Amino acid sequence: MSKRYIVSINQQEYEVLLLADNRVVVNGEELPYHVASRTHGELSLLLDGLSYEVHAADTSLDSQTNDVTFLLNGMEIRATVDDPSSLLLKTLLRTQHRSSGTRQLRAPMPGLVTKIEVQKGEVVQAGQGLIILEAMKMENEIRSPEPATIEEIHVNSGTAVEKGSLLITIRY
Amino acid sequence: MKKLRDIKRLLIANRGEIAIRVMRACREMGIQTVAVFSDVDRTALHVMLADEAYPLNGVTAAETYLDQSKILDIARSKKIDAIHPGYGFLSENASFAERVEHAGIMFVGPSSKAIRLMGGKTSARNLAQEIGVPTISGTIEPLSSVSEGIAKAKEIGFPVLLKAAAGGGGKGMRIVSSEEEFGSAFRMAQAEAKSAFGDDRVYLEKFVEHPRHIEIQIIGDHHGNVIHLGERECSIQRRHQKVIEESPSPFVDNELRERLGEAAVRLARKGGYTNAGTIEFLVDEKKQFYFLEMNTRLQVEHPVTETITGLDLVKLQLEVAMGRELPIRQADVRATGHAIECRIYAEDPANNFFPSTGRLQTYRIPQGPHVRVDNGFQTGDVIPIHYDPMLAKVITWGKSRGESIETMKRVLDEFVVSGIRTTIPFCMTILEHPAFVAGMCDTQFVEREFRPSALWQFSDNDRRAACVAAVLLKTELRQSVDLVNHNLPVSNWKKKRNETLRSS
Numbered sequence: 006m007s008k009r010y011i012v013s014i015n016q017q018e019y020e021v022l023l024l025a026d027n028r029v030v031v032n033g034e035e036l037p038y039h040v041a042s043r044t045h046g047e048l049s050l051l052l053d054g055l056s057y058e059v060h061a062a063d064t065s066l067d068s069q070t071n072d073v074t075f076l077l078n079g080m081e082i083r084a085t086v087d088d089p090s091s092l093l094l095k096t097l098l099r100t101q102h103r104s105s106g107t108r109q110l111r112a113p114m115p116g117l118v119t120k121i122e123v124q125k126g127e128v129v130q131a132g133q134g135l136i137i138l139e140a141m142k143m144e145n146e147i148r149s150p151e152p153a154t155i156e157e158i159h160v161n162s163g164t165a166v167e168k169g170s171l172l173i174t175i176r177y
Numbered sequence: 178m179k180k181l182r183d184i185k186r187l188l189i190a191n192r193g194e195i196a197i198r199v200m201r202a203c204r205e206m207g208i209q210t211v212a213v214f215s216d217v218d219r220t221a222l223h224v225m226l227a228d229e230a231y232p233l234n235g236v237t238a239a240e241t242y243l244d245q246s247k248i249l250d251i252a253r254s255k256k257i258d259a260i261h262p263g264y265g266f267l268s269e270n271a272s273f274a275e276r277v278e279h280a281g282i283m284f285v286g287p288s289s290k291a292i293r294l295m296g297g298k299t300s301a302r303n304l305a306q307e308i309g310v311p312t313i314s315g316t317i318e319p320l321s322s323v324s325e326g327i328a329k330a331k332e333i334g335f336p337v338l339l340k341a342a343a344g345g346g347g348k349g350m351r352i353v354s355s356e357e358e359f360g361s362a363f364r365m366a367q368a369e370a371k372s373a374f375g376d377d378r379v380y381l382e383k384f385v386e387h388p389r390h391i392e393i394q395i396i397g398d399h400h401g402n403v404i405h406l407g408e409r410e411c412s413i414q415r416r417h418q419k420v421i422e423e424s425p426s427p428f429v430d431n432e433l434r435e436r437l438g439e440a441a442v443r444l445a446r447k448g449g450y451t452n453a454g455t456i457e458f459l460v461d462e463k464k465q466f467y468f469l470e471m472n473t474r475l476q477v478e479h480p481v482t483e484t485i486t487g488l489d490l491v492k493l494q495l496e497v498a499m500g501r502e503l504p505i506r507q508a509d510v511r512a513t514g515h516a517i518e519c520r521i522y523a524e525d526p527a528n529n530f531f532p533s534t535g536r537l538q539t540y541r542i543p544q545g546p547h548v549r550v551d552n553g554f555q556t557g558d559v560i561p562i563h564y565d566p567m568l569a570k571v572i573t574w575g576k577s578r579g580e581s582i583e584t585m586k587r588v589l590d591e592f593v594v595s596g597i598r599t600t601i602p603f604c605m606t607i608l609e610h611p612a613f614v615a616g617m618c619d620t621q622f623v624e625r626e627f628r629p630s631a632l633w634q635f636s637d638n639d640r641r642a643a644c645v646a647a648v649l650l651k652t653e654l655r656q657s658v659d660l661v662n663h664n665l666p667v668s669n670w671k672k673k674r675n676e677t678l679r680s681s
Contacts, residue, residue: 010652012644019644023652031641040649047539048649052642059646060539060595073651076539076595077643079602080633084647114534115562140562141523141532168534 011092013085107156110147110173112166116140121162127155129175136160136172153177181500184208184259184283189223190248191263193553194569195475196223199261202491211255213248215241217561222553231255237563242266245273252282259283259498261491265565268474269296285498287452287473295448295471305468308447310440313459313467315382323360326381330359333383339363341370342378349373352384385467387619388459390414391426392472393441394482396493397451398503405438406482406490407512409455412618413607415530420600420623421607422478423517424485427578427616433464444468453479453494459620477520480549480572484516515578517585519604521592523566526603527629532566535559538596543588547574547581560597568599578616582608602632 007030010021022030029038029052036053043049048059062074071091074083087095120137123129129149136147153175160172187203188211189196200210200223212227216236224230231251233241241247243266252260260277262268268286275289287295295301302312314333319342320326330337330353339362341349349370351362363379371377390411397403410426411419429437441456448471455476457469479490488505497503524530540556552569560566571588575581589605607613610626635643 008652010648012647014640014643014647017640019640021644021648023648029645031644034641036641038645048646050642050646050649052638052645055638055642057642057646058593059650060593061650062538062595071651073647075646075650076593077639077646079590079593080635080639081598081602082643082647084643086647086651114532140534141564141566145531 009089011087011089013087014082107174107176108150108153109171110135110150110175112138112168112170112172113147114138114140114145115168116145116166118160118162118164118166118172119144121158121160123155123158123173125155125158129153129155138166147172149175151175151177182258182283184495184499186211186255186257187259187261187285187495188213188248188252188255188257189227189261189263190242190267191261191265192218192221192223192242192564193567194551195263195265195477195553197226197553198551199263199491200226202489202495206492206495208495211251211257213242213251215561215563217559217563221558222555229255236561238266242564245270245276249276249280252277253280257282259285259495261285261494262474264474264477269472271296283498285452285494286475287450287454291448291450292473295445295450295454296473298470301444301448301471302468304447305444308443310444310468311466313383313385313469316380319378319380320363323363326363327356327359329381331356333381336384336386337381338384339366339379339381341366341374341376342380343370343374343376349379353381383467385459385461387462387621389426389428389461389618390419390457390469390620391429391437391460391466392455392457392476393437394453394455394476394479394490395441395445395450396453396490396497396503397445398497399451399500400502402503402506403442403445403450404503404505404507404510405441406486406488406510408434408437409476409478409481410618411478412620413613413622414620415603415623415627419478420520420522421518421604422481423515423578423581424481425512425515428460428464433460433466437466440466440468444471452497453490477567477570478518480551480570481516481518484549484572484574485512485514486510487513514574514576515581516572516574517578517581518570518572519585519589519608520567520600521569521571521594521604522600523560523568523597524600525598526600527598527632530600532562533560533598534562535597537568537594539593540596541591541593542569543571543591545584545588545591547584548572548588549574568594579614582614603627606631 008023012019012021019032027038029036039051041049046061050057050059057078060076071085071087116138119139122134131151133149134146135149138145156176157174186209189199203210210227212223212230213233214224215233233247235241267273271289271292274284274292277284305312316329336352336354339351349366351366353359353362366379367377391408393408394406408426408429409422409424411422413421453475455472458466459469460466483490523533525533536559537556542550549572554568573581573584575584586608589601592601
C-alpha cells in the first residue's frame with residue numbers, strides 16, 4: 006500500500022508516493038531509496054544511488070506542524086509536508102480570507118533592546134524599523150513585516166530579552 | 178636592547194579559536210598555558226585544551242575578558258611570565274599593556290607606547306604624513322558650511338566623500354564629483370546624518386574609487402630588525418568587516434609589493450614598533466596606495482601569511498617577547514603558492530548577516546590535503562550572544578590562486594554545521610562568482626554583487642531528494658529513530674599530559 010504526500014518547497018509543490026520495498030515516486034518518477042540513521046535527526050539517504058546527508062533542525066522533529074527544516078548536503082531546505090487529509094483542511098481554511106487582525110513580533114535571538122523607534126498607535130510601512138536589538142556587538146533592526154498600526158509595545162529601551170520574547174504587537 | 182627572559186607560563190587573555198591558536202604555539206615551545214573563562218565559557222574548547230584555567234566570574238565581555246584587574250590578579254597570583262592578548266578584547270588597549278608592563282609581566286605585543294602612537298588613528302596618520310607615506314586627505318574637523326566644504330574639496334580634488342561624524346553603516350554618506358553638486362549633497366548628508374544618528378555633523382575625505390583593502394604583515398624585534406612578510410588582500414567584507422582574505426593579492430605585482438612593504442617597514446620603524454603588526458592600506462585602480470591604519474596586534478587572518486611563508490607568527494611573537502633576535506632577515510622571506518581564508522561566522526547571510534544563535538547540533542570540521550582549520554567550538558556548544566560570533570577560520574593552500582580556491586570550495590562543502598546558520602554558503606557563492614575568480618574585487622564587492630537568492634543552487638536531483646527527505650523526516654522517522662548512547666570512554670592521554678606538565 007502506498008502513502009501519498011504533497012511536499013511544498015519554495016512555493017513549488019511535489020507529489021511523493023512512498024511505496025513498499027524501498028521505492029518512492031516523485032512527481033511520477035519511480036526510484037529506489039534507502040534510508041539509515043546514525044543519530045537522532047540525522048539521516049543518510051540513498052536515492053537512486055545518489056548519496057545525501059540530511060540534518061534536521063532540532064525543532065522540526067518535535068513540532069506538531071507540517072513544516073520541516075533541514076540541511077540536505079549542506080543546503081538549507083524548508084518544506085511543508087501534507088497528507089491528503091491535512092491538505093483538505095488547509096483548502097477549507099484558505100477560503101475564509103483573513104482581512105485584519107493582530108500579529109505578535111518576537112525577538113529572533115536573545116539580546117538587549119537599545120532603541121524603540123515607534124510609538125503606540127503609530128502607522129508603519131512594511132519594512133519600517135521598529136526596534137533595535139543588540140546582540141553579539143551588533144545592532145539589528147526588527148522591521149515591520151507589513152503595513153500596520155502599532156497596537157502595543159511590550160519592552161522598553163534597555164530591556165534584555167530572550168529568544169522568542171514578545172516585543173511588539175501590530176494590527177494589520 | 179632588551180634583556181633575554183624566558184617564558185615558562187603564559188596566560189591567554191582571550192577565548193575561541195585565537196586562544197587555542199596561541200596555546201598550540203606554546204605547547205610546541207614547552208610553555209605552560211593558562212586560560213581564563215567567563216561563566217558561559219566554562220566548558221569551551223579553549224578551557225579544555227589549556228593546562229590550567231581560571232574563572233573570570235561574569236558573563237558580559239566588560240565583566241570578563243575586558244576586565245583588566247581580574248586578568249592581572251590571576252596573572253599575579255598564578256605566577257604568570259607573559260600575557261598574550263590575542264585579537265579583539267584588550268589586544269590594542271595601551272593602558273592594559275602598560276599595567277602588564279608595570280606588573281613585571283611580559284605583554285606579547287608591542288610596547289604600550291607603540292600601541293598608543295601607532296594604534297591611534299590620528300597620531301599614526303600624522304606620523305605617516307611626516308615620513309611621506311601617503312594618507313587619504315580630508316578634514317579632521319566637521320564642516321561648518323557649504324563654502325568651507327567646497328574650498329576643502331577643491332584643495333583635495335574631486336571626487337570627495339561626505340561622511341557623518343557620528344556615522345557608520347553608510348548612512349549620511351554622499352559621493353560628490355563636482356562643485357555644482359556639493360551644496361545639495363551636503364544638505365542631504367546632513368539631513369540623513371541627523372535622522373540616523375541625531376547628529377548632523379559631516380566631514381569630508383578624498384573618495385577612492387573601487388578601493389582594495391590590502392595590508393602588510395610586519396614583525397620587528399628588540400634588536401632593530403623590522404621585516405615585512407608580504408601582503409594580504411581583504412577586500413571581501415560585509416558590514417565593513419573582512420570575511421575572505423588571501424595572499425598574494427591577485428592585484429599586487431612585485432613592484433607594488435616592494436613599495437607597500439617599504440612604506441610599512443619605514444612606518445613601523447619610525448613608530449618604534451616591535452612584535453607582530455599589520456599596516457592597512459587602501460589601493461586604488463591605478464595602484465596608488467593610502468595608509469589607513471595600523472593594527473597593533475596579531476590579525477585574525479594571520480594564517481594566510483603563515484601558510485605561504487612557512488613561518489609561525491605566534492612563535493615569532495613569543496621569541497621577540499623573550500628578547501631574542503628575529504631568526505630571519507628580509508631576504509630570507511619566501512612565499513610559495515597562494516593561500517585563502519574564509520571566516521565562518523554564526524550569522525545568517527540570507528538575512529542581512531543577522532547573528533544566528535543556538536546550539537551546534539552537528540559540527541563536522543573538514544579535513545584533507547592543504548587544509549588548516551583554526552576552530553574554537555565543538556558539537557553541542559551553545560554560541561553565546563555576548564562575544565564576537567566567529568566560530569572558525571578555514572585556510573587552504575594551492576600552487577596557484579585557482580587551486581587554493583578549488584580546494585576551499587571542496588573544504589567548505591565538507592564543513593557541516595547544523596543548529597545555527599553560518600557564512601559557509603555565503604563564502605561559497607563568493608568563491609564561485611566570476612569576478613572574484615578573475616581577481617576583480619574591491620571593498621564594495623559584497624554590497625554590489627551579493628544576492629541572498631544566489632545562496633542555494635538546487636539541481637533537479639537535489640529537489641527530488643529534498644522531497645523524499647522531507648517526507649521521511651516528517652513521517653517515518655519521527656518516532657522510530659533512537660538516540661545514540663553518548664557515554665563514550667575517555668582516553669587517559671590528556672591525564673598523562675597534565676601529569677607530565679605538573680611535575681616539570
